[in-house]
Amino acid sequence: MREEEIKNLIDFMKQLGYNFCDPKLLFTALCHSSYAHEERQRGRKDVESNERLEFLGDAVVDFLIAEHLYKNYPQSPEGVMSKIKAAAASEDALALIAKDIGLNRHIFLGHGEELNNGRERESILSGALEALAAALYLDGGMKPVKEILVPHMVRYIEQIAAGNIVFDHKTALQELAQEKYKTLPEYVLVREEGPAHMKKFFVEVRLKGRSLATGEGSSIKDAEKNAARLALERLKEMED
Amino acid sequence: MREEEIKNLIDFMKQLGYNFCDPKLLFTALCHSSYAHEERQRGRKDVESNERLEFLGDAVVDFLIAEHLYKNYPQSPEGVMSKIKAAAASEDALALIAKDIGLNRHIFLGHGEELNNGRERESILSGALEALAAALYLDGGMKPVKEILVPHMVRYIEQIAAGNIVFDHKTALQELAQEKYKTLPEYVLVREEGPAHMKKFFVEVRLKGRSLATGEGSSIKDAEKNAARLALERLKEMED
Numbered sequence: 001m002r003e004e005e006i007k008n009l010i011d012f013m014k015q016l017g018y019n020f021c022d023p024k025l026l027f028t029a030l031c032h033s034s035y036a037h038e039e040r041q042r043g044r045k046d047v048e049s050n051e052r053l054e055f056l057g058d059a060v061v062d063f064l065i066a067e068h069l070y071k072n073y074p075q076s077p078e079g080v081m082s083k084i085k086a087a088a089a090s091e092d093a094l095a096l097i098a099k100d101i102g103l104n105r106h107i108f109l110g111h112g113e114e115l116n117n118g119r120e121r122e123s124i125l126s127g128a129l130e131a132l133a134a135a136l137y138l139d140g141g142m143k144p145v146k147e148i149l150v151p152h153m154v155r156y157i158e159q160i161a162a163g164n165i166v167f168d169h170k171t172a173l174q175e176l177a178q179e180k181y182k183t184l185p186e187y188v189l190v191r192e193e194g195p196a197h198m199k200k201f202f203v204e205v206r207l208k209g210r211s212l213a214t215g216e217g218s219s220i221k222d223a224e225k226n227a228a229r230l231a232l233e234r235l236k237e238m239e240d
Numbered sequence: 241m242r243e244e245e246i247k248n249l250i251d252f253m254k255q256l257g258y259n260f261c262d263p264k265l266l267f268t269a270l271c272h273s274s275y276a277h278e279e280r281q282r283g284r285k286d287v288e289s290n291e292r293l294e295f296l297g298d299a300v301v302d303f304l305i306a307e308h309l310y311k312n313y314p315q316s317p318e319g320v321m322s323k324i325k326a327a328a329a330s331e332d333a334l335a336l337i338a339k340d341i342g343l344n345r346h347i348f349l350g351h352g353e354e355l356n357n358g359r360e361r362e363s364i365l366s367g368a369l370e371a372l373a374a375a376l377y378l379d380g381g382m383k384p385v386k387e388i389l390v391p392h393m394v395r396y397i398e399q400i401a402a403g404n405i406v407f408d409h410k411t412a413l414q415e416l417a418q419e420k421y422k423t424l425p426e427y428v429l430v431r432e433e434g435p436a437h438m439k440k441f442f443v444e445v446r447l448k449g450r451s452l453a454t455g456e457g458s459s460i461k462d463a464e465k466n467a468a469r470l471a472l473e474r475l476k477e478m479e480d
Contacts, residue, residue, distance in 0.1 A: 009336060051318040052317065055306060055321050069294065069295075070293075077291065078292050
């Protein structure tokens with residue numbers, strides 16, 4: 001690691017109030033694929049992107065939210081808990097938590113992404129937050145994740161449960177489709193563009209086989225979300 | 241609990257090699273909603289369906305599969321792990337595990353579901369398996385889940401990773417269609433039969449407007465899955 005990278009890690013660990021036994025885990029959690037790609041092109045071999053950690057962290061976050069809901073909302077049936085979980089684990093919510101804990105200032109980004117406003121992008125922020133959850137879990141078990149990240153999740157869970165925030169356009173579209181059209185929206189990846197490290201995805205959302213909208217995004221998830229948001233707008237227009 | 245219910249629990253705990261500190265957790269994990277519904281109509285208040293446990297267990301299973309993949313497939317990028325996880329956590333795979341551990345013989349089902357062949361239904365089997373994972377977790381932490389259920393999951397993960405089993409027929413068909421025919425399969429609901437509580441759905445899958453197969457199922461999802469499976473078989477026959 002370079003000196004300024006190490007400095008960044010030390011700053012962030014202070015802010016978190018947690019010292020990693022294996023700081024390399026934290027380093028990897030903070031490395032966006034655009035940074036890993038650039039650094040590897042420069043010949044460095046010690047830089048891995050946070051994508052594999054994000055994969056594990058996604059499951060860690062889901063599990064902790066599910067456990068919190070199961071234990072603290074004993075009167076809520078499965079359907080209600082599922083909805084709250086979908087919103088609390090959404091990119092939007094996780095991106096907010098990333099900002100709450102100052103993670104956005106510590107992510108390592110490639111130059112292109114930095115110029116492209118990547119530090120504000122929800123997919124990048126939420127991905128890094130999931131990667132951080134995995135890094136904490138691998139470093140110290142569930143305990144540090146519960147102490148450091150879960151309190152933030154709980155704050156959003158409570159607001160979502162109280163109906164004070166709506167995060168999830170996909171869920172909103174699904175509910176509308178079921179209620180009004182007795183069917184479920186279908187998301188189909190229709191196109192991919194660009195080189196591997198700057199891919200764009202285009203997802204079409206359909207209702208009963210009919211295309212409603214196409215969303216684009218830097219991940220399939222993002223593209224789906226955008227498609228759902230556009231579809232909701234379109235359905236509203238059709239109603240009016 | 242009734243005597244025959246307790247007997248059933250004892251039998252199953254012997255089979256699992258695990259004694260629950262709180263057998264009520266196991267009882268709830270085994271209670272399908274159809275059974276809980278019938279028993280509550282008879283005035284019993286101690287019977288809860290396994291749906292809330294299924295919600296938590298879904299996240300427990302996902303997390304354990306993700307952790308296994310992260311630790312044991314260090315060379316696999318996120319996309320590959322995601323595909324394997326989707327297949328390993330699919331209803332099909334979890335229903336097979338439910339049969340492997342004999343869970344199918346111990347589920348409490350309502351009379352209607354029993355007559356309707358519910359004991360063979362994948363959604364019921366996989367739901368009960370997830371509920372069992374949650375019950376084990378709540379009773380003894382991750383340890384019993386890892387000892388009792390994870391080895392079964394690993395067996396399927398290995399077969400999926402080696403390409404020996406395909407669980408997610410819809411994804412497999414989509415990939416094949418994109419690769420070979422530069423198009424996406426289209427699913428069309430062509431018919432519904434039967435009364436509301438015992439509906440059958442028929443979904444046709446088409447490639448470039450041409451019908452490939454029709455699948456039936458007790459839900460649209462099931463019917464689509466069956467259609468995809470049949471379509472894959474048909475495409476293979478056409479190749480041979």
